[in-house]
Amino acid sequence: MAALELLLQSNSVWRGAAPARFSATVSTGYAALDRELPGAGWPTGALTEILGSQEGIGELQLALPALARLSAAGERVVWLAPPHLPYAPALAAAGVDLARLAVVRAPGRRDALWAAEQVLRAGPCRALLAWFRHARYEELRRLAVAAEASRACVLLFRPLEASSEPSPACLRLALEARGGELSVRIVKRRGQPAAAPLALTVPRPVHALGRPAFPRTAPGRAREPGRLGLPVHA
């Protein structure tokens, strides 16, 4: 037994069951997801693809805790080519420091890819969220190379259909809504593929129990009788 322990500790044996370890990651803020990710968080210096079946299922809520923590620590965050207006009060309520944020709108797809590469090459940005409907493998490969030289956490939001295309991203998550929860299926990760999809509880404007969420303090307005004062989820 002792000999076996020594052998395993010597790092010359690859164990199939353990997810590979990586240097720097940013915790996602969801313990159940962290457990399944190599390095227990969003990878840095590499691409992550978040493939959502539709908008409004909690895909951004998945990224927000990490964003809030990074921005509160003074790190810079860039939102590139978002499909709609990022709503400042909602982001601020989620704990994101808006002063660390920059929103970049690109006139075309190629401009967006160029901008992403520039942001990754520049250095000071620590998180890049980008939305690409279509992206060819070579284009993503270029971004992956640019990401390698940076310390940034890169989250690319793409439609679920893209999960059947090959991608150089080192982590790919497919998201779908299941009841009141978010179903996260790990399509690709370093190490071994995940078995079953995770069911994550991300903050939703309505509690899973069906009870409404209301603000704790509503300045200038009387609280409506009959409603419980519950913490805000946005």
Place this chain on the structure above:
Amino acid sequence: MQGSLRYLGGLEGFLARLRSGLAELGCEASVAAAPTPRAALWLARGRGEALEDLPLGVASGDPLLKSLGLRTIGELLALPRDGLAKRCGQRLLDDLDRALGVLPEPRQFFLPPASFDATLELPGAVENAEGVLFAGRRLLTQLSGLLTARQAGVRRIVFRLLQHKKQTDIEIHFSSATRDTQRFTRLLQEKLSSVSLRQPVEAIRLEAADFAPLHERSAGLFGDARADDEDWAQLLERLQARLGAGTIHGLATQPDHRPEYAWRRVEPGEWDPREFRQPGPRPIWLFDPPRKITNQDFHLLVGPERIECGWWDGDEAKRDYFIARADEGLIQGSFVWIFREHDGWFMHGIFA
């Protein structure tokens, strides 16, 4: 200059650098060195080695001297002084004395001008951006040199392309005062890539004013946050140059109950978190303008949140907001933020 000769690499080294710098600017120059300024000026004009061998023309254009049969300054110096003063004036005598170092000649330090405006004729009409950039680099180097001499930087330069019948102006803004030639060139390159030259360019003109003092920054010992800020500002500047004005912005909240006014676009970085008061539940994506709901069914879950304000600026809102879930369509199952105003229903955002 005598005192700094060793620092400058000796006279030869200094002259070599001077010549190469002038060549970079595209100027032709004749360079001379002498113990007095006036002697140096005459030597440069006459392209000679010794003062005595210089032709008379560098010192004076007086035809009398020529008619006397004099050719060189050496011969002029051999003449008796009073006679020379009487015939040609004391001034010529004084100039000779200054050249020889007998009379002092204090000169004022050259003060570089406070603005830059230079035009460069292009050798042939240029039709592509690279050619313009190549020529433009020369003007940018000149500007950078002037700014270095004045220990200053600029935040805005105007680059004009002079074509046959028209003129194209390119305005370049910098996030911080700079005199870095590389930064000038990089942004000019980005701007030129988005300009289509319908007519060939015959000349280029660079203008810059409003110099701001900018001192050399000694590099920090440990990798500094200021360098990071500088890199960030330059990144945003570079993105904006290529993507266009208004494509980069930051976000800030505003104390207004009307959701579309509760935020605004700002320069990245301008937000004071102390001004923020958490409202009710708000969606991450906002639709601007709100989308009218015509034939979709929603399941109302939370609400109403009545928002009624704005009577003072003409954009009054009297709305009942609900959090709802779409029953069908592309966003079936997603949480959306809808409101009812008068009798219309609108979708204002989606909770992502």
